[in-house]
Amino acid sequence: MTGSIQNPTQLSVQPQIPVNSTTLRANADMVHMDSDHRSAKIAHAFDWRACFSVWRKLWLYLAQSQQQMGVALITDNAIEQMKNNLDITDSDLQWALRRGSAEPLETIMNQTFLFGRAAGRCTAGRINYAVPAEFVTRNCHAMLVREALDIFIPRLPEVMNRLREFAVSNKSRRAVFHPCRQFTQISTFGRRAADWVLDLGRDLIVLEKIRDDILLCGTRGTKAEMTHLTRVLGGDVRSCEQLDITLCQYAGFKGCYDAEKISTERYERDLALAIGGALANLALGISRTLTEMAIFKTEQKYLGSTSTITDLICRTNNDALRIAADWTRWSSAGLAIGPVVLQKMFTDADTIIRRFESLIVEIDTSSIKPLVDEALPGIITRKITQRMVQAGRPRDLVIWYLSKFACQTLLEHDNIASPGAFFDMIRRTEYFKPVWWRIDYWSRSELDIRGCEKTVDEVCARGGSLDKLLEEYKASVEKVQSYKMPDEVKEELVESSSSGSDADDEDSFATTIRWTVQGEDAPATSDYQSDSGKTKS
Known part of the structure; x- marks a missing residue:
């Protein structure tokens, strides 16, 4: 830490577009250099x-x-x-x-x-x-949490930039995906990566909101202590309130919570619950992304090791699920959520982010089997079922016919699947007349990805919707990292001193959240739309 009270993390959010897979792999060393430095800081936050x-x-x-x-x-x-x-x-x-x-x-x-x-x-x-002896202990936790978030939050835009580069460079490469809570889809790597980057963007906004709404306790104490402080300031109770306002301006906080209505332990508990919940939700989001990536059939090795990319995806997914499970256990067991638990949550989440970013940099989509031809018959069968139900046919009867045709096809071809013969039976059956002409249309897999490239360009290309989010984030980082020194804000503080306590008119964020009783720390132990359309925010 330096005398200027600045956050050491600096971030550049300008994407390098266009890029290719060779460029992504060439950036692997840069990923590890910065990640190791930042991880060392978060480990001692x-x-x-x-x-x-x-x-x-x-x-x-x-x-x-x-x-x-x-x-x-x-x-x-x-x-x-x-x-x-x-x-x-x-x-x-x-x-x-x-x-x-x-x-x-x-x-x-x-x-x-x-x-x-x-x-x-x-x-x-x-x-x-002239302030209570517990002044530092009451305000320390808010400062520690904010500094930990200042180190951790810039990790997300870095990963988002990697993902947007990956999306742009692979916006036309087809593959089969299993989006969360949806059926199998034929899409492109770029289209799915656009959804992944938007998921991270939502987590980024939540963490920023928590960071910006952290409040200090201020200089409040007992009646005798406040009387002494008022005498030192040479004023009345309003002078103590103005001291808290000035303190928050120097420290970079938006204000103080009402310590007379909300105890320090309660506020700290609710702040920890909000941060832990956001980190657990981030881990779950990364797990959903890794679950989609887990179906990649590739023998590509990771960084020259004996493990394949697929093996590392599965291990990272398990670790992400463990983070969410541990948090659920700690928060539901009524344990006090203190610095030990938060330290572990930040460290584990940072590890997952590092691995995920490294995977994005290292993965080579040319080594992944598309599996489009293998998945296409199942996708067409699902569409036939949906269209027949929409036409007024009973679902059970439609499924019975399809099962019967599948069994007949296997018997006629010695237990070898023959999609062509299966669909020929459907074409010869009068019951399926509403979908006869659609079967050939659905067999053209390129129609499933006709809107993917456009969506990737709208979201991830230069000038896309992602630029606005990253620009807003860049501005907030500069605001967080540029702590003004007193000589530069002297006039600003003098003006605010003359305005009395009007700065406290806004409702305190502390009244809308809840925090915990001090005690022993717990032991360390998106909805998507069809890929041919636009993503729901």
């Missing part, structure tokens, strides 16, 4: 080092806010020294960990001492000044 660094950030934001409110004790030199010592050193961390499981208040006092020793004498008495 909730450890003690991250926690203590967040405490120092909160003390810095508090000092900046108090200085803005006119507290003379907070000097520019003290704030500058705080900025330069936000990262906790290895020696300070080990000294703190050697203390063992100290009481929360003792831990806060130890960290106050270490921060003051690192920042120098000018910060003495200015750290956690």
Whole structure:
């Protein structure tokens, strides 16, 4: 972490189109380089080092806010020294960990001492000044969760870019797919990839919404503590409310929840449930995509290993289902969802994302058997059944006729399936007259993919609907990563100070969500439309 309080992850969301499969495979090394760096960060997003660094950030934001409110004790030199010592050193961390499981208040006092020793004498008495001792513990969780989301969220647009490149380069290559909750379809790799990327886009929007709606607890405390803070600020209760507004502006939050109506434990519990549910839903969405990919019949090896692409798809799918199953077990068992569980959810979800992205980069569609000819008779038979039912024929009787024709065909051809003879029997039967002329029409498999290329271009090509989503995301990332320093926002904060507490008029997001009681952490243990049409959002 740096003194400018910036998110280290930078993202470029401009797709390189057109591309081919050779280009995708050539980018494999770039995938692993950035993924390993980001995964190392997400793996330590909730450890003690991250926690203590967040405490120092909160003390810095508090000092900046108090200085803005006119507290003379907070000097520019003290704030500058705080900025330069936000990262906790290895020696300070080990000294703190050697203390063992100290009481929360003792831990806060130890960290106050270490921060003051690192920042120098000018910060003495200015750290956690005039606010409750539990100020950092009440606000720490929201900061940790937001920083974890800032690391994790940019992973999704990167995968979406890989998928859109894959879709554009394979928009005409036919194959048989089994979309979720639908019958077998003849489609193209590009058309299915367009649906997969839109599924990830919905998950991205949900995670962004959670991230943007996270609230701080603020500086609220007991009546005696608030009386002391009011005296220091030289005002009334409105000055304390304005301090919270200024604190949120420096920290980059939209506001504070009402700590008098909602307990910190309750808010933290509901925030954890919202994030865990979103990550579990993301894992389920990736599992649905991998289930479609699991029918790929390919002997292609993965990165020169003995495992095939198909083997890795199945293993990744099992891991994605395990993430969703673990979350269901934890949330339904009434266990407290704390940092240990969230850390595991983020780490596992990041692992699944990395594997999925690597699969998209590595897979070679030319090695996959289309299986169109094998699947076409079954698809035509299903269409015959649907059309006959629409014409008023009883479904049971239609199925009986089709079963009878299938058995007769097998007997006549020594138990060898003969689709041509099967459909000839249908053509000679008066009962199936409503579909006679349609059988030859349905036998032209190219008609099933006539709208696929157009849909891929509308969604994934440059200027398509996906560009708008990624542009909005790029703007939000820049907003998240550009924490303004006080000198740049001094006039803005002064103007907001004169407006009183009007900024709190909007309904708090905390009133619409729910969070959990502190306790031991749990043990670590889309609807699609036909491919010839447009995707439902």
